[in-house]
Amino acid sequence: MKLPVFKAPVFKAPAHHTGVTSRVGTWLGITFGLCFVTGLLSHGAQHDWVWPTRPVDLYRVTQGVHVISGVASIPLLLAKLWSVYPKLFERPLVKSVPHALERASIFVLIAASFFELVTGLFNAAQNYPWSFYFPTAHYAVAWIVIGALLVHVAVKIPVVRRTLEPASEERTILSRRAFLRTTALTTGVAVVATAGVTVPWLRKISVLAWRSDGALPVNRTAKAAGIVVPQDWRLKVGARSFSLAELQAMPQTTVDLPIACVEGWSQNATWTGVRVSELVGRGDVRVESLEKDGLYRVTTLPSEFAEDPLTLLALRLNGEELSLDHGFPCRLIAPNRPGVLQTKWVTSLEVL
Incomplete structure (x- = not known):
C-alpha cells in the first residue's frame, strides 16, 4: 500500500x-x-x-x-x-x-x-x-x-x-x-x-525641515546675483522715473502675504510699499531686475495681478527697510505667486 x-x-x-x-x-x-x-x-x-x-x-x-x-x-x-x-x-x-x-x-x-x-x-x-x-x-x-x-x-x-x-x-x-x-x-x-x-x-517638531527657523529665507543672495545698486538708482516706469525717496513719499500700503517657493517652504511676512496699480496703467507688466543674468531677471506680471490692490512694489519688510538680500531698494510682492516670480532688485516696470 x-x-x-x-x-x-x-x-x-x-x-x-x-x-x-x-x-x-x-x-x-x-x-x-x-x-x-x-x-x-x-x-x-x-x-x-x-x-x-x-x-x-x-x-x-x-x-x-x-x-x-x-x-x-x-x-x-x-x-x-x-x-x-x-x-x-x-x-x-x-x-x-x-x-x-x-x-x-x-x-x-x-x-x-x-x-x-x-x-x-x-x-x-x-x-x-x-x-x-x-x-x-x-x-x-x-x-x-x-x-x-x-x-x-x-x-x-x-x-x-x-x-x-x-x-x-x-x-x-x-x-x-x-x-x-x-x-x-x-x-x-x-x-x-x-x-x-x-x-x-x-516647525518645532519637523527635525529634518529645511528653512524653518522663523526668519524669512533667502534663496538667492545679492552677492550670488552680482547685485550692485547705483547711488543714483531710479525706478523706470515707462517714460517716467522715481528715486527711492520719491517712492517712499507716495501713499504706502501694508499687506500680509506669504512667500512660497518651489522648494516647498513658505512663510508669511508683512510688506509695505506702493501699489503697482498706482504706478502703471492697465495691462500686463514687464518687470526687470538689476540682475545681469538669471532665468528670472525679467518676468511678466499678468494684468490681473498688476491691478490687484495687494500687489506691491515693496520697500519695507516686517517694518524695516528691505535688506539687500531681500531686494533693496524695492521688490515685487503679489498674492498667490511663486517665489521665483516675486522679483527682487526691481529697476523698471513697463506696461506691455
Missing part, C-alpha cells in the same frame, strides 16, 4: 505578497496622483497659465502638498519595491511579448519615479549636481511616470481588486499587517519630519 506524500506548505515572506503589494501600491498611487496634479499647478503658476490672485495662500498650499506628497512617496516606493522584488528577478525574465511589454513598462515606471523623487529632493535642498534644467526635465518625466503608472494599474487592476476584497486571506495575517503598519508609520514620520517648511505649527 502506497502511503500518501504530504508536502509542507510554502509560505511567502510577509512583505512579498500580492496583498501587501496592492495596499502599498494603492497608497503610492494616491501620493503620486497628488504630487502630479499639484506639480501641474505649480508649472502653470510659473509659466503664467490661467492662475488666480485669490486665495492668497493657494500656491502655498498646492506647492506644500506637492513637496509633502513627494516625500511621502519615497518610503512607499521603497516598500512597494521590497514587496515585489522577487518577481523582478524570476526566471524566465521574458515569457511572451505581452509579458515583455509589461516588464518594460515597470522598468520605465521605476526609473522615472526614482528620477522624480531624487531630483525633487535635490531641488528642495537647492543642490543641482547635473547639467540639465530641472523644471523642464522634472515636468517632462512627470508625464512619463503618470503614463507608465496608468498602464501598470490597468494591467494589475484585476489582481488589486481580488487582493483587496475583505474576505481575502491576506487580511488575516498579522505579520503582513505589521509590515503595512510599519510602512504607514515610516511614511508618517517622513512627512512630519519635513512638513514644517510648509505647515507652521509643525
